Amino acid sequence: MGPRFSKPYLLKMTIHRKMRGTHEQTESILRTWLHNVGFDLQQAVRPFHTTLYAELEEWIMSQNLQEHQLSLIWKLLPACTSAADKWYPHASHQLKRYIALYTTFLLYVDDKAEQDLEQILSDLQRVSSGAHHGLHTLKCDDTVVNLWLELVATETGMFYGPYSTGVITKGLVDFMLGNTVEASVAAVLQLPAKFGHRVSKFVRDKTGAGEVYAHFIFPEHLAEESGHLPTYMPLIACMLDIIDDVNDILSFFKESVVGTEMNTNIMNRARTSCCSPHDVLKQLCRETTETIDVVSNVVEDNGVVGELWKDFINGYIMWHICEDRYRLKEIGLAMTE
DSSP states (O other), X not given: OOOOOOHHHHHHHHHHHHHHHHHHHHHHHHHHHHHHTTOOTTSOOOOOXXXXXXXXHHHHHTTOOOHHHHHHHHHHHHHHHHHHHHHOTTSOHHHHHHHHHHHHHHHHHHHHHHHOHHHHHHHHHHHHHHGGGXXXXXXXXXXXXXXXXXXXXXXXXXXSOHHHHHHHHHHHHHHHHHHHHHHHHGGGOOSOHHHHHHHHHHHHHHHHOHHHHHHTTOOTTTSOHHHHHHHHGGGHHHHHHHHHHHHHHHHHIXXXXXXXOOSSHHHHHHHHHXXXXXXXXXXXXXXXXXXXXXXXXXXXXXXXXXXXXXXXHHHHHHHHHHOGGGOGGGGTOOOOO
């Protein structure tokens, strides 16, 4: 006669087997997707940019921020420094500084809106309603938001042409609008699949800032707007989708497998489509692979634009895998730094 196990033990073992199965399913989907988009897990990883980080750290310390603001920024700054360097490896040092700060301030607002929307809602509304006067005229309650407004208003035109500067400026306002509606709209979608998908994507496009980060790829010193805009502008919509979707794909494990976040694009699509999150993940992987192929094929013979795009998407995927916040090492997806 075999050993007898208590009900709590059997329940624990059942849960463990289900979790292991879910982990393995997620790993299989992600490994297949990485293979299909041609990402090499064995490639050399760009080391952390310690010089840039030290410079940013010194500048932030000089801004006389409050302790609770610094506490959040210190959590974000390493990842944002790494992102600026890995995503945009050809950018100048000063542009990487700009992008690292932009990303830090964006994620600061994102975290604030998620943790305590009411605390920052007045600033979101102030920027949304007053932006037509110019970002430089706005004064918000949160000093970090003011630093973001000043950064965009004074430095964007130093690095980008007129069209991209406009997109990046608009993107800040879009992000504020997206955070305002995300909590109240996306979590209560009760629409048929087709329309629920559209609403979820609408909110995702605003809060993902994909259009901004697509334009960040093409600064004036690398791809002058007057000569290269006709090449990459028709592809911005595809690039926006790729930027948002790659983040959704590589965030899925931390958010919806080991995490319990329900208000994400994948979970919203699953809920409105009445299918499993893993089915949506597979569908999103197929869609993203196809879109990456389209963009890559169009720009591969376009010199600098093709090179900048290729290195961006490679660095973008690399960053997600290397960042501990995505917890991908737990399912065996890792790179050696």
